[in-house]
Amino acid sequence: MDKGKFLYEGKAKRVYRTADPNQYIVSYKDDATAFDGQKKGTITDKGVVNNLVSAHFFKLLEQEGVPTHFVELLNDREMTVRAVRIVPIELVVRNVTAGSLAKRLGLDEGIELDEPVVEYYYKSDELHDPLINCSHIRLLKLAEPEQLTTMREMALKVNDFLKKYLDARNIILIDFKLEFGVTEGEGRLILADEISPDTCRFWDKQTREKLDKDRFRRDLGGVEEAYQEILRRLLG
Numbered sequence: 448m449d450k451g452k453f454l455y456e457g458k459a460k461r462v463y464r465t466a467d468p469n470q471y472i473v474s475y476k477d478d479a480t481a482f483d484g485q486k487k488g489t490i491t492d493k494g495v496v497n498n499l500v501s502a503h504f505f506k507l508l509e510q511e512g513v514p515t516h517f518v519e520l521l522n523d524r525e526m527t528v529r530a531v532r533i534v535p536i537e538l539v540v541r542n543v544t545a546g547s548l549a550k551r552l553g554l555d556e557g558i559e560l561d562e563p564v565v566e567y568y569y570k571s572d573e574l575h576d577p578l579i580n581c582s583h584i585r586l587l588k589l590a591e592p593e594q595l596t597t598m599r600e601m602a603l604k605v606n607d608f609l610k611k612y613l614d615a616r617n618i619i620l621i622d623f624k625l626e627f628g629v630t631e632g633e634g635r636l637i638l639a640d641e642i643s644p645d646t647c648r649f650w651d652k653q654t655r656e657k658l659d660k661d662r663f664r665r666d667l668g669g670v671e672e673a674y675q676e677i678l679r680r681l682l683g
């Protein structure tokens with residue numbers, strides 16, 4: 448499948464059309480941003496790691512019965528995906544306190560939660576992706592109530608599967624963000640975007656060392672090494 452017309456450029460990926468109107472090509476970049484784009488940088492070979500790790504997770508999740516946009520890996524930085532209209536909601540699932548949850552609720556980081564916490568954020572650059580609830584989603588008509596129920600169920604299923612899978616590879620799944628899309632025509636709700644060290648928090652089980660984008664966000668050093676370590680533990 449050849450790359451067709453350029454469609455869209457996000458902070459970390461470019462999307463192209465293909466000859467098939469139902470498929471796009473996603474190309475993963477090394478560009479990194481944080482804090483709503485205020486902090487900018489490059490993480491060498493991040494695009495490769497995020498493409499390969501996302502493809503790996505999408506394949507495993509399909510086997511678990513979670514429908515995803517993944518079609519096939521094209522090369523180290525590119526995959527073919529099903530064309531979708533992205534639902535403008537980011538679902539965050541958390542197993543351990545960290546990041547904005549710790550800050551918002553005045554909690555220390557690293558406290559294991561009794562049950563997963565699911566949060567919704569409105570994907571809006573102007574509003575800086577605010578935290579929203581189910582009433583806000585109905586008010587803004589961001590998704591149908593049944594779609595929201597399905598997204599929540601799928602997010603918890605993804606969490607159950609990935610938590611166990613990563614634990615066996617000495618990684619604690621602290622939290623992660625998912626995006627969903629609706630296919631043209633069929634109107635099927637499927638998992639989209641990426642699942643990578645950019646969109647998850649991964650801690651080493653023994654040392655609790657951070658192996659994700661927090662190393663870039665918080666200037667912790669060893670950023671490239673952390674991304675490569677995740678790739679090695681998952682595919683190495």
Ligand code: TMP
Binds near residue numbers: 648
């Ligand atoms: P948070 O603690 O900053 O709200 O982040 C929760 C999770 O969501 C974390 O695994 C990182 C991921 N995330 C993204 O993928 N994109 C974003 O823009 C933000 C803010 C977080």
